[in-house]
Amino acid sequence: MSFKFTEEHLAAMIPTNKNVAMWHKAMMEIFPKYDINTEERIAGFIAQCAHESNNFNSLEENLNYSEDALNKVFSRYFGTGGTKRNAKEYARNPEKIANYVYMDKYRSKQGALGNVKDGDGWKFRGRGLKQLTGRNNYDAFAKTVGMTADQAAEYVATEKGAIESACWFWNTKKLNAVADAGDIVKMTKIINGGDIGLADRKKRYEEAIAILGGKVKLAPVA
16 A cells, blocks of 8 residues: 555544454455555545445445335335236235345346345345445346355455455456545545445545545544
């Protein structure tokens, strides 16, 4: 790395996380592989991932939807008319929900995820800091780390796998160059597809740059 990235730095950037030492260890092992090695790149990566994962605390998609939420969030699949199903029969059953809304036979061709085998929807649900979703994405990531898609599903559920899958996405989207330019708006659009949470992402990035640049007094890590 071009500077010394410490646990204290990371703790200040994800203040509500209780496993900073584990996350830092995983980053020190994985970051060099993807050239995430400067203040700007690390600040951009952590700011974006911390926003997406609630300070690295949420590593798995929450599919525990109520009946009302299913009708609103997945209105394409639940409701009345056509092939839509009764949300009441799926409410508060995450596995059943995933094995319906994430299976290719119920999705458009454009929205296909590669989930064609029974149980794929649940097996390849969103996991990791960037919520890797769908057999196709798991398979693409798995090939870069010498695994099968099924092995990657287990790997992404770990701290190291959560970091590496996000780094893989970061690298695939060529985000190091965007981070070098400090363009948080462009970074957010590439990651999010829009500008959802832009204010928080900007705030986190500015704080991260200040922390890594020595402008913030760091508290010792227990």
